[in-house]
Amino acid sequence: MRLSQRYAPIVVRDSDDIGSNPTDxxxxxxxxxxRLSRRGLLKGVAGSAxxxxxxxxxxxxxxxxxxxxxxLTFEEIARGIDETHHVAPGYAAEVLIRWGDKVVKxxxxxxxxxxxxxxxxxQFGYNCDFIAYMPLPVGSRNSENGLLCVNHEYxxxxxxxxxxxxxxxxxxxxxxxxxxxxxxxxxxxxxxxxHGNGWRVVEDSPYNRRVSLSGTKMRVAGPAxxxxxxxxxxxxxxxxxxxxxxxxxGGWTPWGTVLIAEENFDGYFGGRTEGLPQAAAxxxxxxxxxxxxxxxxxxxxxxxxxxxxxPNRFGWIVEIDPYDPxxxxxxxxxxxxxxxxxxxxxxNKDGRVVVYMGDDERFDYVYKFVTSGLYDSDDRAANMNLxxxxxxxxxxxxxxxxxxxxxxxxxEDPLTPENGFGDHGDVMIEVRRAADLLGATPMDRxxxxxxxxxxxxxxxxxxxxxxxGLDQIDAVNPRANNTTGHILETxxxxxxxxxxxxxxxxxxxxxxxxxxxxxxxxxxxxxxxDKGWFAxxxxxxxxxxxRLWIATDQGGAQAEFGIGDGIWATDTGGDGRAVTRAxxxxxxGAEACGPCFTPDDKTLFVSVQHPGADxxxxxxxxxxxxxxxxxxxxxxxxxxxxxxxxGGEIGS
Ligand code: FEO
Ligand code: CA
Ligand code: CA
Ligand code: CA
Numbered sequence: 328m329r330l331s332q333r334y335a336p337i338v339v340r341d342s343d344d345i346g347s348n349p350t351d352x353x354x355x356x357x358x359x360x361x362r363l364s365r366r367g368l369l370k371g372v373a374g375s376a377x378x379x380x381x382x383x384x385x386x387x388x389x390x391x392x393x394x395x396x397x398x399l400t401f402e403e404i405a406r407g408i409d410e411t412h413h414v415a416p417g418y419a420a421e422v423l424i425r426w427g428d429k430v431v432k433x434x435x436x437x438x439x440x441x442x443x444x445x446x447x448x449x450q451f452g453y454n455c456d457f458i459a460y461m462p463l464p465v466g467s468r469n470s471e472n473g474l475l476c477v478n479h480e481y482x483x484x485x486x487x488x489x490x491x492x493x494x495x496x497x498x499x500x501x502x503x504x505x506x507x508x509x510x511x512x513x514x515x516x517x518x519x520x521x522h523g524n525g526w527r528v529v530e531d532s533p534y535n536r537r538v539s540l541s542g543t544k545m546r547v548a549g550p551a552x553x554x555x556x557x558x559x560x561x562x563x564x565x566x567x568x569x570x571x572x573x574x575x576x577g578g579w580t581p582w583g584t585v586l587i588a589e590e591n592f593d594g595y596f597g598g599r600t601e602g603l604p605q606a607a608a609x610x611x612x613x614x615x616x617x618x619x620x621x622x623x624x625x626x627x628x629x630x631x632x633x634x635x636x637x638p639n640r641f642g643w644i645v646e647i648d649p650y651d652p653x654x655x656x657x658x659x660x661x662x663x664x665x666x667x668x669x670x671x672x673x674x675n676k677d678g679r680v681v682v683y684m685g686d687d688e689r690f691d692y693v694y695k696f697v698t699s700g701l702y703d704s705d706d707r708a709a710n711m712n713l714x715x716x717x718x719x720x721x722x723x724x725x726x727x728x729x730x731x732x733x734x735x736x737x738x739e740d741p742l743t744p745e746n747g748f749g750d751h752g753d754v755m756i757e758v759r760r761a762a763d764l765l766g767a768t769p770m771d772r773x774x775x776x777x778x779x780x781x782x783x784x785x786x787x788x789x790x791x792x793x794x795x796g797l798d799q800i801d802a803v804n805p806r807a808n809n810t811t812g813h814i815l816e817t818x819x820x821x822x823x824x825x826x827x828x829x830x831x832x833x834x835x836x837x838x839x840x841x842x843x844x845x846x847x848x849x850x851x852x853x854x855x856x857d858k859g860w861f862a863x864x865x866x867x868x869x870x871x872x873x874r875l876w877i878a879t880d881q882g883g884a885q886a887e888f889g890i891g892d893g894i895w896a897t898d899t900g901g902d903g904r905a906v907t908r909a910x911x912x913x914x915x916g917a918e919a920c921g922p923c924f925t926p927d928d929k930t931l932f933v934s935v936q937h938p939g940a941d942x943x944x945x946x947x948x949x950x951x952x953x954x955x956x957x958x959x960x961x962x963x964x965x966x967x968x969x970x971x972x973x974g975g976e977i978g979s
Contacts, residue, residue, distance in 0.1 A: 348611070348690040348759070348769055396854040397903030399874065399896050399978045403858040404909050408891040410951040412935065413912045417972050420911060422954045423519065423526050423932070424475070425965040426453050430515050432531045439946075439961060440489060444506035448539055452479030453487060453511035455934040455964045457577035457587065457669070457866070458921035463518070463534075465583040465650045465707070470927035471521035474534055474649045476585045477921070477966060478574035479515065482508040482620075483937055485945045486961050492945045500621040508620070509541035513571055514587055516649045526930065526968045536652045540570035544655060545645065549715045551660035554752040559634050560627075568640045568658060569628075575687070576669030576775055576866055576921070581680065581702055582710035585647045586659075588667035590687060592641035597623030598631040605635045611759045612666070613688070614638050639756050644670045644684070646714060659714040662696045663735070663758035669866075673778040673828055676821075678702055680713055681828035683785055685773030689792045691759065692767045693722040693776055693817075695732060697829045719758070721767040722817075724835055726802035730817060732831045733765045741765070771795060771804045771812065774865045774880075779899055781873025783826025786838065786899075787815040788864040790880065803835060810884065811842030811849075811862040814877070816899075839897075839905040843888060852897070852905035859907040861895045862888050868922045870978060875899050877907070878933065880918035883942055892919050894933060896978060910978075911969060914953040914962070916941040921966075928976040931969040938962040 401415040414420040427437030427450050434449035456478040462469040484496040484504065491499055500508075518532035529535075537543075545568045551557060557565035575590035593609075597618035600606045609615070609631075616631050623629035628637045642664040648654040662670065668685040675681050678701035684694045698717040703709045720732035736742065737751035741764045748754050754761050771792035778785045789804070790812045797807040803815060816838040819826045840850040843860050851859065866878035879892045893912035898904055913919050913935045920934035939949040939962035946961045953962050971977055 348688070348763065394854060395906075395908075396852070397906045397908060398872070398898050398901070399903070399908050401908065401910060401978060403856060404912055406858055406890055406909070407912070408885055408889070408915050411914050411953055412967065414969055415910050418969055418977070419524065419972055420967050420969045421525055423966045423968045424451050424477075424517060424528055425954065425963040426451055426455070426511075427963065428528070429530055430517055430535050430537050432535065439487070440959075442487070442507055444503075444510045444541070447507050447510040448537055448542055450537075451477075451515050451517075452513055452537070452539070453482045453508075453964060454480045454936050455966055456480040456575050456920040456936055458923040458932045458934055458966060459577065459579045459585045459649075460923050460925055460932060461579065461583060461585065461649050462926060468926040470925035470929060473519060473925070475515075475517050475519045475932065475966065476647070476649050477515045477517075477934065478577060478587050479511060479513050480575050480590070480936065481573055482511050483940055484508065486937070486939060486949065487511070487946065489946050493942060497621050502625040505620075505622045505625050506541065509570070509622070510539050512540035512574070513543065514538040514574060514647065516647075516652070521930070524970045524972070524974055534649065534652055536649075538571065538647065538656060540572050543570050545569070545571065545658055546655050547640070547658045547660060548712065549660035549662075549755070550750070551664070551752040551755045554750075554756065556636055556639050556753070556756055559636050559640070561634075571645050571656065571658075572641050574645070575667070578669055578671040578682065580646070580672045580710070580714075581674045581704075582707050582713075583648075583650060584711075585649055586670040586672065586682070587645045587647065588669055588684075589641050589643055589645065590666045590668060592638060592666070594619040595622065595641075596629050596631050596638050597621075598633070600631055603631065603635050605631075608757055608760075609638065611757070612638070612642065639664070642666065644682075644714075648711075660752070660755050661715050661717060661719065663694060663719050663755050665691065665694075665758055668773065669775045669777070671775070671777045673780070674702055675828045676825060677829065679717075679829050681778075682714070683776040683778060685776045685787065686759070687772050687774050687790070689772055689794050690769035691773065692762050693770060693773045693787055694762075695720050695722075695828070719755070720831070721762040721765060723766060724768045724801075724803040728802075728834050728836070730833045730835050732833075733762075733767060734831070735761050735765065768801070768803060771809050775867045777867055777869070778828065779869050779873050779875070781823065781869070781871075782899060783819060783821065783823045784899070785817045785819070785828075786867060786875060787817065788867055788877070789813050789815055790863045790865050803837075805837065806840065806848065811840075811847070811888070812864050813840045814838040814864055838899075839907070843890070850905070851907060852903065854902070855906045856908075858909040859895065860890070861907060861909070862890055863892075865918065866920050866922055868924060870924055870928045870976075871926070872928075873899055874978060876910075876922050876931070878919035878922050880920070882918070885915070885941075891915070892917060894919055894922060894931075914938045914951045916944060916950055916962075917953075924977070928978070929970060929974065931977050933967050933969065934964070935967055936964050938964060
């Protein structure tokens with residue numbers, strides 16, 4: 328999510344939060360009540376809108392148990408917000424790579440007062456987000472040498488350039504700074520190696536690579552490749568795009584490629600939209616011409632009046648082969664165009680590959696893609712285009728705990744020419760409208776949607792939705808004014824490795840309702856301490872025991888809730904189910920992103936994105952100078968490597 332939206336004193340438009348889905352949901356208080364488990368449900372003294380609607384006798388206050396029923400043995404860290412990071416006792420959290428550090432071997436040293444696009448294009452980009460650790464060699468489980476693959480979601484000009492502030496940055500951004508910002512977007516691949524219990528970047532590695540929004544050619548593949556709506560004056564074929572933007576989360580595939588998600592692409596385009604034939608389709612994606620950047624003044628491709636099809640070339644899942652630094656990244660249009668949060672692939676028991684995805688906007692949807700072809704473990708090259716053929720599904724949740732996956736297929740009613748879908752490419756370009764027509768369930772901002780490799784269930788981080796009214800709650804989104812988010816557990820037929828991720832039916836449960844129970848209704852496992860309360864789940868991952876590690880992003884609400892962002896962990900079954908425990912906390916203004924384990928569970932990588940971005944900070948006057956704490960050096964988004972001091976497994 329972009330910086331500080333909901334509560335910051337300076338309002339920055341947050342396209343995650345706007346909500347462009349006009350679909351109505353229905354009032355469901357009685358069903359909500361029936362579906363929520365009484366166990367672990369805590370009603371705050373203030374009472375949320377829903378709790379008030381229920382009446383105070385509905386739920387008794389559960390007792391807070393000081394003992395720990397969880398298999399996670401670390402001592403929880405204290406709550407708070409300050410200038411630096413904190414990890415549980417017995418662990419080390421060391422900065423591995425920072426904005427401006429060398430990626431490509433001839434990159435110059437970081438000099439934030441004399442930055443250039445040429446330097447930035449070879450250095451680690453801004454606002455690190457998703458992380459994949461890809462072992463070397465490909466296909467191995469090497470946990471001491473691998474490729475760290477990291478997204479750079481967006482840029483915060485007020486923290487990157489001297490003299491800029493949140494208020495003046497749009498007016499003061501010139502072409503020179505624009506080129507730096509374009510180069511700071513995208514993705515980095517760096518080889519890393521473990522030395523003792525710590526990690527170092529291999530600076531001269533041939534794998535090291537920057538992918539950017541300004542300099543990396545990408546191929547378009549799948550049903551929208553070559554489509555008339557993807558053609559621009561720079562690309563008459565509709566098959567080649569320069570760069571990728573707003574890469575938030577992602578995932579990786581069984582064949583060792585990385586999937587990166589283009590999220591809030593709408594904010595990059597400026598100009599007037601009235602009268603454009605594309606204007607109606609823009610609306611569902613929040614493309615208004617009210618850009619968060621000044622780039623459209625310097626680059627025609629970001630000017631909607633000059634290149635009205637350019638936004639159709641963003642909002643896709645991009646596949647990158649990190650093991651081949653010369654490989655051309657591919658935009659996989661069969662996975663649909665929306666504000667992609669993540670793309671987590673799992674090998675289904677029948678050999679097909681299933682990719683789970685969230686569309687992070689208020690009242691948008693949960694999706695999955697099922698390949699037509701089968702994964703071939705003996706032939707890596709044979710899998711490289713698996714994501715071009717298959718079926719995209721969107722989730723509909725029923726209030727009785729059943730769910731179904733609705734196929735999004737051109738020609739099947741209502742996805743027909745009468746509704747403006749001339750071919751399957753049209754459907755993929757306007758997937759949100761297709762999903763509206765199919766009757767998908769509007770959710771509270773789906774962020775990561777990730778299968779648990781141990782129990783076979785799938786966990787959706789529904790980060791928050793303060794715009795859901797009392798008349799819009801349903802069993803699966805049970806709180807009005809949901810400022811703190813919840814976690815949904817979807818249950819395919821079959822358990823563990825037998826789970827059928829390709830099935831079109833399933834069940835669901837509310838795993839937890841996040842927040843501080845002092846202020847509203849929450850649901851945690853019995854035994855959750857007050858340190859374990861958190862807000863706004865965003866990224867997540869699983870360790871090899873199937874325990875869930877949650878990264879949080881409260882945006883501007885950190886101060887209001889009094890909880891810093893960071894990492895909480897919980898068992899997914901047994902007595903410790905939904906007993907979240909505070910493990911790692913990050914500096915003021917930052918969000919925690921991209922948690923990722925090495926295969927041996929002995930290292931956890933975490934992105935610390937936009938430290939200091941509290942809506943008031945600037946390069947010259949930041950609220951923290953993490954991690955360098957050097958005079959004149961602004962805060963630097965960085966990846967941290969967490970290890971246990973005794974060298975053991977994290978959380979053991
Ligand atoms: Fe980039 Fe949905 O957070
Ligand atoms: Ca983010
Ligand atoms: Ca977020
Ligand atoms: Ca996110």
